[in-house]
Amino acid sequence: MDNGFHAGAGALTVKAHGTMAGTIAAKTRRQGSIRAARWAAAGFALLFLSGCAQFRKQQEEKYVYVTSKEATLSDRFAAVSNHVGTVANGDKLTVVERGRHALKVKTAQGVIGWIKEMDVADQETADKFDQLKKDHAKDPVVATATALNDVYLHDSPGRKTDHFYRLSEGDSMSLLERASVEKPQPPGTPVAAAAAPAAGADPAAAPAGPPMEDWWLVRDTKGNTGWIYSRLIDVSAPDTVSRYAEGQRIVGAYLLTKVDDPDSGMIDNGQPVTQIPEYVTVLGPYKAGLPYDFDQIRVFTWNLKKHRYETAFREKNVEGYLPVIIDQRKNPYLKDAIGAVSLPSFTYKVLAADSPAPVRCEDGVMKPGRLITKTYRLEGNICRRVIAPNVPPQDVAHPVAEVKKDKKDAKKRKR
Incomplete structure (x- = not known):
């Protein structure tokens, strides 16, 4: 009985041990699976994060643009370095690394090197010039x-x-x-307060x-x-008319037309010139900060008999504003045949006498008040204004006040 009992007990013990071992093995396998799954998840997360970092790096790429005429790329930013490439003004470079007073950049051709920070401009500056170009x-x-x-x-x-x-x-x-x-003035220079110009002041004065x-x-x-x-x-401005500037600055010179003169006597690079240009010029004083662009307009035509330039039209002491428009037009107010012919013409604008003073904007650009538009046609060597008949001329503003002459005094002086 005892032997049988002990034998049965041994069998039960062995069975219990076997069951426990199986449970432990199963648990171990589950833990291994969980551990493997965790490692796999961690690896996937690491790959995902590295991919995001790479994507973010690509998204955050910075660019700079060369501002110097020409700049050298070096293999390192040091007193002694090797030349690896050359970039020119306006070239777009990708920033690889930032150092002190220098940048490691990559060109569009794939050349990598260091460039001085003072030789480049950032994206914000480039955007300003792009916007300026569009505007x-x-x-x-x-x-x-x-x-x-x-x-x-x-x-x-x-x-x-x-x-x-x-x-x-x-x-x-x-x-x-x-x-x-x-x-800009040197430090310590007293700043003068702005004041309105006195009536009759010289336009050439500061x-x-x-x-x-x-x-x-x-x-x-x-x-x-x-x-x-x-x-x-x-x-x-052509030298042929610059000599007639009479001490003023030529603001603009515009080709009005050309005339044929086989006997002009003019030579260009050893060849005779037969097509002689005629010009419209606008001039002004050699002073900065004036409230107008020019104060004189002058037309130079070619005298076919004397073979020289002469003044066909001149208006002085006006406050004129650019642009001057050159074109061909008819004169609808002339009823004869010449009015129906398209002839060279020029148009310019001057400030009206009753206009308020021009205003200087924050950017320094002058905005004038009411302007008078004047158009003239070149009829032969005569400049005739295109204007409706019986229309009284409008008074224009003058930089220098004009003194009206007394007719009685003029007669006395003639006597």
Whole structure:
């Protein structure tokens, strides 16, 4: 009985141990599966996060643009380094790493190197110039000019404003608009308060108030637009009429028409010139900050008998504003045959005598009041105004007050 009992008990013990071992093994397998699943989830999460980081890195790529005429890329930013590439003004570079006073960049061709921070502009500056280009894409050209030296285009008038594109000496540009800002003065210079100009003041005299300087909004041959200091450009004007400027600055010179003169006596590069151009010019004093663009308009025509330039039309002491428009037009107010013929004409605007004083905006651009439009046709060597008959002429504003002459005094002087 005892042996049988013990044998049964041993069998039960073995069975119990077997059951427990199976339970432990199953539990171990479940824990292993859970552990493996956790590791797999962690690995997936790590891959996902690294992918997001890579995506975020691509999204946050920074760009800079070369502002210097030409810049060198080096393999390291140090006193001794190796040249790895060259970039030019306007080139777009991807920022790889930022250092102290230098950036590690990548060019569009894949060249990687270090460049000085002072030789590049950020994306915000580039966006300003893009917007400036869009805003003034359709602005009329008021004159043309060339750069007197290597010069930068600025995003607004002023020497301390952001600059980007660079023009080389001799580069051509189109002038779009003029602005005047205060000229920087040395520290400690007393600031003069602005004052209204006195009646009858000389237009060549410096404007009242703080010293000013003129800036021009220009568009280069590539379409880049920006502001440039007026003393760094030379307005395009032919030498044949520049000699007649009489001490004034030529603001603009425009081709009106050409006449044929086989006996002109003019030579260009050793070849005789038979097609002689005739010009409309606008002039003004050599002063900055004036409330008008020009104070004189003059037309030069060619005398076919004397083979020389002569003045066909001249109006002085006016407050004129650009642009001057050159075209061909008929005169509907003339009932004869010549009125029906399209002839060279020019149109300009001057300030009316009863207009309020021009206002200078925050950006330095002058906004005039009421303007009078004048149009003239060139009929032979005579400039005739296109205006309806019996229309009294409107009084125009004068920079220098004109003194009316007394007819009685004039008669006495003649006697």
